[in-house]
Amino acid sequence: MIYFSQQENRLENYAGRRREKAGGFRPPFCCLERGRNMGNGFMDMANSGMMYLIAGVVVVFVMVMAVVFFIKAYREGVKIGIDKKKMNKAIVSSVTFTIIPSIGILIGVIALSGSLGIPIPWLRLSVIGALHYETMAADVGAQAAGLSGLGDVMTGDAFVTIIFVMTIGIIWGGVFCIFGLKKYQKTLNKVQQKDNRWGTIMFNAMFVGMVCAFIGQGLANTRKGDFTSVIVIVVSALFMALFTWLTEKKGQKWMESFSLSFSMVLGMASAILYQSVILPAIAR
Amino acid sequence: MAKNNNQTKERSFDDQMHWYGRIWTGIAICLMLLVPLFVGVYFQASPSAKGMLIGAASICIIYLPSSIVEVITYAPMLGTGATYLAFVTGNLTNLKIPCCMSAREIVGTEYGTKENEIISTLSVAASSLVTCTVLIIGVLLLAPLRPILEAPVLKPAFDTVVPALFGALGYKYFSKTPMVAVAPFVSMALLCLLVPAAAGQVAILVPISAVISIVVARILYVKKKI
Numbered sequence: 177m178i179y180f181s182q183q184e185n186r187l188e189n190y191a192g193r194r195r196e197k198a199g200g201f202r203p204p205f206c207c208l209e210r211g212r213n214m215g216n217g218f219m220d221m222a223n224s225g226m227m228y229l230i231a232g233v234v235v236v237f238v239m240v241m242a243v244v245f246f247i248k249a250y251r252e253g254v255k256i257g258i259d260k261k262k263m264n265k266a267i268v269s270s271v272t273f274t275i276i277p278s279i280g281i282l283i284g285v286i287a288l289s290g291s292l293g294i295p296i297p298w299l300r301l302s303v304i305g306a307l308h309y310e311t312m313a314a315d316v317g318a319q320a321a322g323l324s325g326l327g328d329v330m331t332g333d334a335f336v337t338i339i340f341v342m343t344i345g346i347i348w349g350g351v352f353c354i355f356g357l358k359k360y361q362k363t364l365n366k367v368q369q370k371d372n373r374w375g376t377i378m379f380n381a382m383f384v385g386m387v388c389a390f391i392g393q394g395l396a397n398t399r400k401g402d403f404t405s406v407i408v409i410v411v412s413a414l415f416m417a418l419f420t421w422l423t424e425k426k427g428q429k430w431m432e433s434f435s436l437s438f439s440m441v442l443g444m445a446s447a448i449l450y451q452s453v454i455l456p457a458i459a460r
Numbered sequence: 461m462a463k464n465n466n467q468t469k470e471r472s473f474d475d476q477m478h479w480y481g482r483i484w485t486g487i488a489i490c491l492m493l494l495v496p497l498f499v500g501v502y503f504q505a506s507p508s509a510k511g512m513l514i515g516a517a518s519i520c521i522i523y524l525p526s527s528i529v530e531v532i533t534y535a536p537m538l539g540t541g542a543t544y545l546a547f548v549t550g551n552l553t554n555l556k557i558p559c560c561m562s563a564r565e566i567v568g569t570e571y572g573t574k575e576n577e578i579i580s581t582l583s584v585a586a587s588s589l590v591t592c593t594v595l596i597i598g599v600l601l602l603a604p605l606r607p608i609l610e611a612p613v614l615k616p617a618f619d620t621v622v623p624a625l626f627g628a629l630g631y632k633y634f635s636k637t638p639m640v641a642v643a644p645f646v647s648m649a650l651l652c653l654l655v656p657a658a659a660g661q662v663a664i665l666v667p668i669s670a671v672i673s674i675v676v677a678r679i680l681y682v683k684k685k686i
Contacts, residue, residue, distance in 0.1 A: 221502075221503060226502050227499070227502070230495055230498050230499060230502070231495070233491070234488075234491045234492060234495060235592060235595075235596070237487070237488060237491055238488060238548055238549060238588070238592065239588075239589060239592050241484045241488065241545065241548060242545060242549065242584075242585045242588040242589050242592070243585070243589070244480065244484070245477075245480070245484075245541050245544075245545050245581055245584075245585045246581070246582060246585035246586065246589070248476070248477075248480065248541070248581075249541060249577075249578045249581035249582045249585065250578075250582060252473055252574075252578055253575075253578040253579075253582070256574060256575075256578075258575055258578060258579075262567050262579075263567075263578070263579070263582060265566060265567055266563040266564070266566065266567045266579045266582055266583050266586075267563075267582055267583070267586045269562060269563050269566050269583075270559050270560075270562075270563050270582070270583040270584075270586040270587045270590075271586050271587075271590050273558070273559050273562060273563075273587070274555060274559055274586070274587040274590040274591055274594075275590060275594065276621065277551070277554055277555045277591075277621055277625065278555075278590060278591045278594035278595065279594060279598075279609070279618070280554075280618050280621040281551060281555075281591060281594075281595065282594060282595055282598035282599075282605075282609065283609050283610070283618050285595060285598065285599065286602070286606060286609060286610065289602075294599055294602065296499075298595055298599050299495065301550070301551075301595065302549070302550075302591065302592050302595050303488070303492060303548065303549065303550060304492070304547065304548060304549065304550040305550045305551065306550055306551055306552070306554075309523070312519075313519050313523075316515055316518055316519050317515045317519075319515075320511045320512065320514045320515030320516075320518065321507060321508075321511045321515070322511060331505075332503035332504065332505035333505045333506060333507040333508070333511075334507070335499070335503060335505065336496050336499055336500040336503060336505045336507045337507045337508075337511050337512050337515055338515075339495060339496040339499055340496040340507070340512050340515070340516065341512070341515035341516055341519050343492050343493060343495060343496060344493075344516045344519065344520065345516070345519035345520055345522075345523040346523065346527075346550075347489050347492065347493070348520070348523060348524045348527035348528065349527040349528075349530055349531055349547040350485045350488065350489050350544075350547045350548055351489065351527075352527060352528050352531045353481065353482075353485055353531060353535075353543060353544055353547050354481075354482045354485050354486055354489075356528075356531070357478070357481070357531065357535060357540070357543060357544070358478045360531070360532065360535060361474070361478075361535065361540055364535075364536055365572070374678075374681055375571055375572055376570060376571040376572070377640075377677050377681055377686060378536075378674055378677060378678075379536045379537055379571050380571075380633070380636075380637065380640075380677075381637070381640050381670070381673040381674045381676070381677035382533065382536060382537060382670045382673060382674060383537055383557070383561055383633060384633050384634070384637060384640055384641050384644065384673045385644045385666065385669035385670030385671070385672060385673035385674070386533075386553065386557070386666050386669065386670060387626050387629050387630050387633055387634075387641075388630075388641065388644040388645045388647075388648045388669045388673070389644075389648050389662060389665040389666045389668070389669040389670075390553070390622060390623075390625075390626040390662070390666075391623075391626050391627070391630050391645065391648065391649070392645070392648030392649045392651060392652040392653075392659070392665065392669070393648075393652055393659045393662060393665065394622075394623040394626065394627075395649050395652055395653055396652035396653060396656050396658075396659030397659075398653070399653060399656050400656075404616060404619070404620060404623075405620060405623040406623075408620040408623040408624050408627060409623045409624075409626065409627035409630065410627065411627070412623075412624040412625075412627035412628040412631075413627040413628060413630055413631035414631075415628070416627070416628040416629075416631040416632055417631050417635070420631070420632070420635075432566050433566060435628075436558075436562050436625075436628055436629070436632075439624070439627075439628035440621070440624040440625055440628055441624075443620070443623070443624035443627055443628065444616075444617035444618070444620050444621065444624045445617060447616035447617050447619065447620040447624075448613060448614065448616050448617050450616070451616040452613055452616070
């Protein structure tokens with residue numbers, strides 16, 4: 177569902193336009209003029225300690241939730257006799273894998289901060305968020321509040337409408353989990369208990385389908401003459417093949433936890449090489 | 461008898477995860493809904509109810525059904541505890557699901573086992589904590605980090621996190637089940653190349669592609685080819 181590269185461009189445009197329009201973020205702000213924090217701009221309030229506190233409470237809550245689930249799962253794992261080394265391996269691979277995409281998400285916070293300040297994008301991308309969704313929802317909210325879009329001069333009323341719309345649109349997955357997940361899981365378990373091998377094949381096939389959809393999406397850019405995504409897909413796949421070979425055939429078992437992150441970083445580096453070195457060289 | 465005991469335990473752990481998941485997800489959603497309220501009070505704003513309803517309705521028309529499809533599509537890949545956690549922490553397709561699949565692959569767990577459920581939950585929880593921590597550090601260090609992260613030379617790299625992820629995962633999964641992957645890969649590639657507008661609709665593409673994969677896998681399974 178998330179494909180933030182194109183969205184980042186849009187976001188940066190928004191942020192850029194806003195900076196230009198606001199001349200360094202100083203839009204007139206209706207409620208401020210009614211007496212609160214007189215003299216401060218919208219951005220001062222959107223980036224104030226109170227906003228960090230509001231966002232921080234929710235982020236901390238979600239982190240506590242993750243810690244609780246982590247502890248519960250780890251204890252249960254120990255209880256049923258899963259090798260601690262196995263669990264630690266899963267944790268190390270998850271941590272190393274997550275760092276690079278998280279930096280990508282941080283760039284999304286920076287991109288959105290031009291329009292909405294830092295705390296709200298930080299909250300939205302830490303909790304349920306997904307960058308492409310947030311941009312669209314924020315834009316819909318801005319228009320519903322009577323602005324021409326996210327790039328327009330922000331008002332307090334519009335800001336609250338935007339946050340409300342961003343929140344209300346994204347909660348449904350969680351709501352459905354609360355009311356429907358248990359029933360759905362029971363149905364799935366029945367399929368699996370009936371034929372466990374087919375269950376395994378089916379869930380793997382679902383994931384293969386998801387990967388295909390994203391690769392197909394990457395190929396679409398070639399229509400516009402942009403081959404960066406395809407190059408990155410091929411390079412990261414080649415490095416994954418190399419690392420798999422080293423792990424499985426050459427006994428480099430330590431590499432297993434890092435192969436996905438290394439492949440991604442090298443694939444991403446190929447984008448820099450292509451756009452900063454190869455394309456300029458061809459143009460010459 | 462031992463098997464029966466084991467099944468009882470499995471059910472109880474699963475039920476526990478549902479219980480915790482519901483409570484924590486419910487509170488998280490309530491907290492999130494309180495954010496616009498608190499921001500409104502802080503800003504002394506009085507947004508029009510009509511504008512909020514119009515905005516909410518237009519976003520919900522798209523995202524309510526797609527959220528349900530997402531739960532249906534991704535819950536089997538994640539397992540109980542990880543699903544609740546992933547639908548609260550977000551960034552599913554670009555982070556949580558690949559992270560979880562990769563961790564299970566490395567550890568070598570099988571679907572439907574309790575071990576699988578535990579590894580998935582550990583993976584998604586660890587991933588969520590890392591993302592939150594990176595964002596907190598990033599937000600705290602935003603001033604010095606901004607020029608580095610926004611450096612034009614690095615832009616192509618950060619623009620291609622998702623293709624890099626799915627290229628690497630593509631090799632991993634296609635090499636394991638090439639016969640299952642051919643049909644969805646060709647159909648998605650053709651669809652995105654011939655109808656570029658479709659490429660922007662990942663929420664629709666993923667379920668379609670998943671259904672094609674499952675149908676192909678079923679045919680191959682029935683014919684005993686896989």
